[in-house]
Amino acid sequence: MKRKIDLTTIGGLLLCLGGIFAGYLMEGGSLSALLAVSPLLIIFGGTIGVVTITMSVSGLKSMPKLFRNIFTDVTYDFQALITNLCDWTKVSRKDGIVALGNVAETIEDPFVKRGIEYILDGSDYDTIKELLEKEIEAMMERHSAGAKPFEQAGAFAPTMGIIGTVLGLVVILGGLGSAGIEELGHGIATAFLATFMGVASANLIFLPFNEKLKGKSAKEVLYKEIAMQGVLGIQSGVNPKTLRKKLVAYLPESEKDVEANSGKEGK
Known part of the structure; x- marks a missing residue:
């Protein structure tokens, strides 16, 4: 498993923000009005x-890690995992369970290693x-708890925008008698800026980050599910051939195509 920059997160943010602000500027808007x-x-x-009120102290401490997960991506090598599991079952069938002891020492993934060690423990x-x-x-459950703050923020933020707009209008209406047209227009624009x-x-x-974390969680769950079945x-x-067919069945179609191609190359 390798971690790299998640270009879809960065690219998506730039695209949506760029589109919105480009359209705003084309309509004659000024960026200074948004500041x-x-x-x-x-x-x-x-x-x-x-x-923050809804979170625990440990949850707050985990936030930097969550942002790292949003902006980076872990590449799961499903083909390598399936190949290793099938090779290991060949070793087990040929030389016995004890032979997996040498295999366990070479496994880097803690989850897979624990599974093999459970077998060795009898x-x-x-x-x-x-x-x-x-x-x-x-x-x-841990992943769900990690994504929850972004889901909650997505629900609360529009309400906070309405609160900001209402407060801004209260201030405007309170000084309506002494305010000039220019000052009044600026105040109304600032008030509605909060809603925006x-x-x-x-x-x-917030909501896209929540969905992003859910998607990354689903990919890791699939990887571990395949590892467990293996x-x-x-x-x-x-039988190794039967095991391979069973594990490949868990893969999405795009990964199955890669698996099929790698299988042809290996013949």
């Missing part, structure tokens, strides 16, 4: 504050399955 501090404080300060099929499933479930920022931050940042196949002594 208002008060709406920023209300939207982001309010949203972050409300989300655990039965049901026990290994339960242990690995519990680990996957715990990981899914609230809706934009929710739909351009370990269980090794434990039960499944």
Whole structure:
């Protein structure tokens, strides 16, 4: 597994922001009109504050890691995983379970390594399955908890935008008698800017980040699910060819095509 910069996240952000602001400028808008501090404080300060209320201290400490996961991508080599699992079951069937001891020492993935070690410990099929499933479930719960703040921020931000707009209108109406036309227009624009920022931050940042984390979680779950089925196949002594067919069935169509091509090249 290799971690690299996630160009889709960065490219998507640049594309959506660039499109919105380009359209705004084409309509005669000015970027300086968007640089208002008060709406920023209300939207982001309010949203972050409300989300913080719902989180634990450990959750707050994990936020830098979540942002790293959003802007970087882990490449999972499904073909290599399936090939290794099939090779290991050949070793197990030919030389016995004990021969997996040397294999376990070379495995870098902690999840896969634990699965092989469970086999070496003499655990039965049901026990290994339960242990690995519990680990996957715990990981899914952890990932869900990590993505939750962005989902909540996406729900709260538009409301904060409305609050900012209402507060701005209250200030404008309070000074309506002494305000000039230019000052009044500027105040109304700033007030509605809060609504824009609230809706934009929710739909351009918070909710997409939430979906991004869910997608990355699903990919890791699939990887571990394949690894678990492979370990269980090794434990039960499944024929390597049968095991490969079973594991390939879990792959999305794009990965199946790669698997088919690699299989042809290997013949």
